Amino acid sequence: MTTLLIAEHDHETLKDSTNKALTAASQLGGDVHVLVAGGGQGTKAAAEAAAKLAGVSKVLVAEGPAYEHDLAEPLAALIVALAPGYDAFVAPATSRFKNVMPRVAALLDVMQVSEIIKVVAPDTYERPIYAGNAIQTVKSKDAKKVITVRTSTFAAAGEGGSAAIENAASAADPGLSTFVGEEVAKSDRPELTSAKIIVSGGRAMQSRENFAKYIEPLADKLGAGVGASRAAVDAGYAPNDWQVGQTGKVVAPELYVAVGISGAIQHLAGMKDSKVIVAINKDEDAPIFQVADYGLVADLYQAVPELTEALGKLGK
Amino acid sequence: MKVLVPVKRVVDYNVKVRVKSDGTGVELANVKMSMNPFDEIAVEEALRLKEAGKATEVVVVSIGPAQASETIRTGLAMGADRGILVKAEGNVEPLAVAKILKAVVEAEQPGLVILGKQAIDDDSNQTGQMLAALLGWSQATFASKLEVEGSDFKVTREVDGGLQTIKLKGPAIVTTDLRLNEPRYASLPNIMKAKKKPIDDKSVADYGVDVTPRLEVLKTAEPAGRKAGVKVKDVAELVNKLKTEAGVL
Numbered sequence: 001m002t003t004l005l006i007a008e009h010d011h012e013t014l015k016d017s018t019n020k021a022l023t024a025a026s027q028l029g030g031d032v033h034v035l036v037a038g039g040g041q042g043t044k045a046a047a048e049a050a051a052k053l054a055g056v057s058k059v060l061v062a063e064g065p066a067y068e069h070d071l072a073e074p075l076a077a078l079i080v081a082l083a084p085g086y087d088a089f090v091a092p093a094t095s096r097f098k099n100v101m102p103r104v105a106a107l108l109d110v111m112q113v114s115e116i117i118k119v120v121a122p123d124t125y126e127r128p129i130y131a132g133n134a135i136q137t138v139k140s141k142d143a144k145k146v147i148t149v150r151t152s153t154f155a156a157a158g159e160g161g162s163a164a165i166e167n168a169a170s171a172a173d174p175g176l177s178t179f180v181g182e183e184v185a186k187s188d189r190p191e192l193t194s195a196k197i198i199v200s201g202g203r204a205m206q207s208r209e210n211f212a213k214y215i216e217p218l219a220d221k222l223g224a225g226v227g228a229s230r231a232a233v234d235a236g237y238a239p240n241d242w243q244v245g246q247t248g249k250v251v252a253p254e255l256y257v258a259v260g261i262s263g264a265i266q267h268l269a270g271m272k273d274s275k276v277i278v279a280i281n282k283d284e285d286a287p288i289f290q291v292a293d294y295g296l297v298a299d300l301y302q303a304v305p306e307l308t309e310a311l312g313k314l315g316k
Numbered sequence: 317m318k319v320l321v322p323v324k325r326v327v328d329y330n331v332k333v334r335v336k337s338d339g340t341g342v343e344l345a346n347v348k349m350s351m352n353p354f355d356e357i358a359v360e361e362a363l364r365l366k367e368a369g370k371a372t373e374v375v376v377v378s379i380g381p382a383q384a385s386e387t388i389r390t391g392l393a394m395g396a397d398r399g400i401l402v403k404a405e406g407n408v409e410p411l412a413v414a415k416i417l418k419a420v421v422e423a424e425q426p427g428l429v430i431l432g433k434q435a436i437d438d439d440s441n442q443t444g445q446m447l448a449a450l451l452g453w454s455q456a457t458f459a460s461k462l463e464v465e466g467s468d469f470k471v472t473r474e475v476d477g478g479l480q481t482i483k484l485k486g487p488a489i490v491t492t493d494l495r496l497n498e499p500r501y502a503s504l505p506n507i508m509k510a511k512k513k514p515i516d517d518k519s520v521a522d523y524g525v526d527v528t529p530r531l532e533v534l535k536t537a538e539p540a541g542r543k544a545g546v547k548v549k550d551v552a553e554l555v556n557k558l559k560t561e562a563g564v565l
């Protein structure tokens with residue numbers, strides 16, 4: 001059996017979600033090849049990084065303008081062109097691959113298994129349904145497997161390999177969509193899906209300014225990533241890529257601090273696997289306290305600055 | 317331009333589902349069902365296109381049991397023109413749903429299909445992308461803004477790093493994200509009017525699609541539980557516990 005892992009990278013560096021999906025890919029048992037598709041110079045660097053990962057036996061590189069902006073149609077066409085050589089296709093369940101992998105699956109007439117959290121056997125996996133309120137064990141009867149991996153539940157594979165790098169056979173771009181532009185926030189903070197600590201704010205933050213005044217200094221003290229509830233994003237207090245939850249990002253940091261978040265099931269679905277959860281909420285009956293290891297019933301506008309200051313005194 | 321909107325009947329988002337004790341699935345008897353919230357957003361977007369003079373007709377389609385006609389009625393009450401119910405019992409996976417929708421598209425010839433990005437029961441996030449693949453159409457998932465440009469489309473998408481804008485050659489598939497719009501509530505007169513709107517009754521057999529599941533569900537289990545911890549009295553105690561007990565500082 002041979003598995004093709006499709007790498008997540010930002011056209012410069014390989015993303016840690018690739019290392020995590022590699023762990024799942026390796027658990028399928030066979031050889032693992034990695035496909036790095038991208039536009040521009042950075043693609044090579046990402047491929048070299050992939051070649052060093054433990055457990056990778058070959059890296060395929062596809063470089064070209066069609067792969068520069070993560071458009072679904074050309075990337076799906078490329079993966080399908082490579083398909084005859086592979087038994088399984090694995091990718092992290094990031095927005096890029098949520099977009100492209102079902103397209104691959106349908107073109108191969110395969111039913112995709114989305115967001116697996118465990119490999120039980122090469123054809124059997126666990127995946128959460130109903131916002132994580134139930135865990136299904138499913139066995140795929142398709143000859144080829146198409147799988148996306150919930151990265152928060154797999155450890156990152158380390159280095160130690162020295163795989164050969166080859167050029168992938170090219171595929172024609174169907175030319176159905178074109179890139180117009182993007183708004184990508186540049187930040188020095190850790191990304192949500194790989195941050196060890198996350199501080200999230202909810203509707204109670206009341207404004208974008210308050211996020212900057214209360215949540216962000218606390219996050220910076222902790223070296224944390226910043227998250228938000230849907231309510232905070234909908235209201236424009238935080239950008240969309242900060243949303244944690246069933247329909248946002250799923251995270252499992254060492255420490256998750258929920259500030260002014262009530263704890264709706266859709267939010268819990270995105271953070272309840274965090275190792276330690278702290279909740280700050282002025283309502284002592286807020287459901288977030290049912291999952292919090294440490295709950296502080298307090299007004300966030302007092303408690304958060306106090307906490308930031310106390311951490312400062314600790315030398316944070 | 318005709319707009320087709322597939323709508324799914326799912327367990328209401330307010331319900332906390334329970335796993336059956338024998339591990340065969342989740343308890344769906346006597347549970348409140350509603351239209352998948354992302355599909356309400358899809359219907360709303362289609363209606364806005366019609367109101368702006370950019371779409372001529374909005375057709376809602378659902379694949380599911382007889383009760384899925386209630387979900388179609390919800391779409392009609394919001395303002396859609398007519399419905400199609402494709403009766404199917406039991407588990408119809410996204411790939412099979414996409415194959416049925418492909419046949420519906422071929423019969424209806426819409427210029428645009430708007431789906432939800434994911435159904436909140438199975439959370440698969442697949443159907444729209446699969447439909448686009450089967451039709452050989454362009455796709456834009458996780459849309460937060462949709463503009464019609466002749467027979468083409470400009471779509472802004474919510475992606476991991478922020479927002480991406482792409483242009484799609486029509487006909488196209490778009491899936492909705494939360495920020496695309498705020499769906500309207502159906503008014504009482506419109507609910508009454510919707511009762512008279514036509515719903516076409518179809519069955520899977522009419523489309524000749526094989527819906528045999530490819531995934532065998534071996535079991536459904538409760539997730540590992542998480543116990544509530546303790547309440548701390550103040551910030552000092554919190555910091556102390558995080559440092560000494562939890563060891564995360």
Ligand SMILES: Cc1cc2nc3c(=O)[nH]c(=O)nc-3n(C[C@H](O)[C@H](O)[C@H](O)COP(=O)(O)OP(=O)(O)OC[C@H]3O[C@@H](n4cnc5c(N)ncnc54)[C@H](O)[C@@H]3O)c2cc1C
Nearest residue numbers: 202203204229230231245246247248260261262267282300
């Ligand atoms: C289809 C669908 C998908 C969804 N997906 C997601 C998702 O991915 N992620 C997500 O988060 N939600 C999601 N939601 C929304 C979810 O149901 C909740 O509405 C949302 O999480 C609520 O956000 P919140 O906790 O910030 O706001 P609220 O529920 O309004 O809670 C605010 C909290 O702040 C507290 N508070 C107020 N003032 C203060 C103060 N001064 N000091 C301390 N505490 C204070 C209040 O006591 C309250 O508990 C989804 C909903 C639907 C229907």
Ligand SMILES: Cc1cc2nc3c(=O)[nH]c(=O)nc-3n(C[C@H](O)[C@H](O)[C@H](O)COP(=O)(O)OP(=O)(O)OC[C@H]3O[C@@H](n4cnc5c(N)ncnc54)[C@H](O)[C@@H]3O)c2cc1C
Nearest residue numbers: 322323379407408410431432434435438439440441442443
């Ligand atoms: C009666 C019944 C029983 C079921 N029992 C089981 C079961 O025991 N085990 C199990 O795993 N699954 C079961 N399912 C779920 C189901 O068979 C599929 O998994 C599901 O239809 C597709 O997955 P999804 O909704 O997560 O797709 P997604 O790809 O997340 O859906 C995205 C979008 O596709 C569209 N869409 C999806 N499905 C439909 C539809 N049916 N009609 C119209 N539009 C649709 C909607 O626009 C939706 O927003 C059952 C469904 C029904 C109706």
